[in-house]
Amino acid sequence: MSHAEGSCDFVVVGSGAGGATAAMILAEAGREVVLLEEGPAVRDEDRGLGTSEAFFRLFRAGGTQVAVGRSVIPVLQGRCVGGTTVVNGAIVWRMPEDVHARCFGAIGAAEAIPLREMERCFDRIERDHAVAVTPEGLLGRNGLLMRGAAEKLGLEGHVIRRNVLACQGSSRCLEACPSKRKQSVEQTYVPRAVARGARLYAGHEVRHIEVQGGRAVGVQGRDAEGRAFRVTARRGVVVAASAVQSPLLLQRSGLGPRGQVGAHFMAHPAAAVSGVYRDEVKLWQGGTQTYEVDHFRQEGFKLETASLPLELAGVRMAGFGKVFQEKIGDYQRTAVWGVQVRAEAEGKVRRGLGGTSIAYTPEARDMERIRRGARVLCEMHLAAGATHVYPGVHGGPEVVRSEADLRALGELPLDPRAWSLIISHVFGTCRMSRDARGGVVGHDFGVHGVKGVWVVDASIFATTPGVNPQHSIMALAMLAAERIAEERAG
Numbered sequence: 001m002s003h004a005e006g007s008c009d010f011v012v013v014g015s016g017a018g019g020a021t022a023a024m025i026l027a028e029a030g031r032e033v034v035l036l037e038e039g040p041a042v043r044d045e046d047r048g049l050g051t052s053e054a055f056f057r058l059f060r061a062g063g064t065q066v067a068v069g070r071s072v073i074p075v076l077q078g079r080c081v082g083g084t085t086v087v088n089g090a091i092v093w094r095m096p097e098d099v100h101a102r103c104f105g106a107i108g109a110a111e112a113i114p115l116r117e118m119e120r121c122f123d124r125i126e127r128d129h130a131v132a133v134t135p136e137g138l139l140g141r142n143g144l145l146m147r148g149a150a151e152k153l154g155l156e157g158h159v160i161r162r163n164v165l166a167c168q169g170s171s172r173c174l175e176a177c178p179s180k181r182k183q184s185v186e187q188t189y190v191p192r193a194v195a196r197g198a199r200l201y202a203g204h205e206v207r208h209i210e211v212q213g214g215r216a217v218g219v220q221g222r223d224a225e226g227r228a229f230r231v232t233a234r235r236g237v238v239v240a241a242s243a244v245q246s247p248l249l250l251q252r253s254g255l256g257p258r259g260q261v262g263a264h265f266m267a268h269p270a271a272a273v274s275g276v277y278r279d280e281v282k283l284w285q286g287g288t289q290t291y292e293v294d295h296f297r298q299e300g301f302k303l304e305t306a307s308l309p310l311e312l313a314g315v316r317m318a319g320f321g322k323v324f325q326e327k328i329g330d331y332q333r334t335a336v337w338g339v340q341v342r343a344e345a346e347g348k349v350r351r352g353l354g355g356t357s358i359a360y361t362p363e364a365r366d367m368e369r370i371r372r373g374a375r376v377l378c379e380m381h382l383a384a385g386a387t388h389v390y391p392g393v394h395g396g397p398e399v400v401r402s403e404a405d406l407r408a409l410g411e412l413p414l415d416p417r418a419w420s421l422i423i424s425h426v427f428g429t430c431r432m433s434r435d436a437r438g439g440v441v442g443h444d445f446g447v448h449g450v451k452g453v454w455v456v457d458a459s460i461f462a463t464t465p466g467v468n469p470q471h472s473i474m475a476l477a478m479l480a481a482e483r484i485a486e487e488r489a490g
Contacts, residue, residue: 016083140286
């Protein structure tokens with residue numbers, strides 16, 4: 001394994017959506033770049049091995065990272081070259097105008113980060129990543145059933161746009177696409193950055209950012225074999241390690257406004273509802289996620305298909321013994337749909353005794369949205385012809401079979417402990433603000449109180465966007481890197 005050393009213009013920490021994009025743009029501008037990734041490279045033999053192997057090899061903490069509050073909620077993040085783009089469902093959303101106003105206009109950054117500039121970046125990213133509407137033949141029955149239910153109930157929805165080139169429809173995006181058709185950044189921007197001269201080092205965890213005279217001059221850390229490394233940076237350090245790891249790095253380095261770094265952790269918690277049909281659904285055929293209903297986006301939630309593999313779906317199924325066996329036996333006739341919520345709750349990320357500590361509890365209003373979304377999903381399943389539906393909530397009806405059963409769903413408990421929640425989108429721990437009193441980075445993406453340190457990942461969001469964030473993260477990183485490339489050394 002190669003070992004990082006020497007000097008460069010810019011060190012980029014993290015090779016996911018933000019880091020890969022920033023590294024490529026900086027390299028294209030002729031800057032000397034070192035790209036450091038804590039996780040391993042994604043080898044061909046790592047792809048499509050099944051959920052358990054993917055979690056062990058490619059997810060942070062082997063997929064066991066959690067947020068702890070009133071309940072324990074899994075927080076899924078990739079830990080490999082390409083980051084979470086390698087193991088997500090390939091959903092692409094351009095940031096809507098109302099989301100831009102809420103995320104940036106509300107903090108006075110609309111002029112610094114105009115939507116028209118993000119749209120320009122979106123154009124390039126979509127060309128570079130083969131973004132297109134999912135073809136009809138890849139919707140899978142899971143997607144077709146949701147579309148039929150939406151049309152029958154008069155709900156606004158659409159086929160999902162995905163960053164996939166000639167998708168094979170194996171529904172295995174979460175395992176790192178076995179056919180390498182998903183255009184995650186380890187397939188696109190990372191190799192482009194390397195082709196332009198960037199030096200990539202996998203298995204290198206950055207533990208500390210060095211600062212001299214109020215300016216970042218390099219980073220230190222350890223590689224996967226335990227060897228210490230140090231890389232000096234003539235122009236600065238670009239941090240893109242995620243809304244969990246970026247604040248931890250700044251905390252260890254003593255950077256950023258005290259009390260702000262790691263605060264304001266936000267997320268899109270999600271829950272799944274499954275429906276059993278008379279005919280086979282075969283979740284393993286078609287794209288992983290192919291149809292979504294955004295009819296309720298202004299209410300704070302959206303609905304989407306989720307072709308979960310049996311191993312992952314089984315873990316999240318309620319019941320024991322015979323009940324559980326029956327559910328597993330019905331799996332080939334099961335459709336799985338999820339509700340994702342634009343939550344208002346805030347938590348905190350900090351260093352704990354056992355490593356990373358994420359404190360987070362959804363608020364009552366967030367749980368009301370989850371409950372509302374779950375009820376709509378049950379109604380949609382019945383409209384699509386499901387024989388019975390599993391809401392998956394402790395303390396509520398175990399099975400919904402009719403319109404009459406739907407009425408009981410309005411009384412589902414709001415206690416997070418009653419729900420099987422999951423988090424895959426996280427934000428806010430280095431949020432953008434005009435000054436150090438309100439957040440960690442300024443409108444120029446630079447960390448308040450230090451020169452030569454920028455953050456270009458989802459941690460800069462001042463609120464939850466309510467739509468899938470990868471596309472927006474990449475556009476923001478592209479815009480930031482274009483500006484950072486012109487920063488003068490010294």
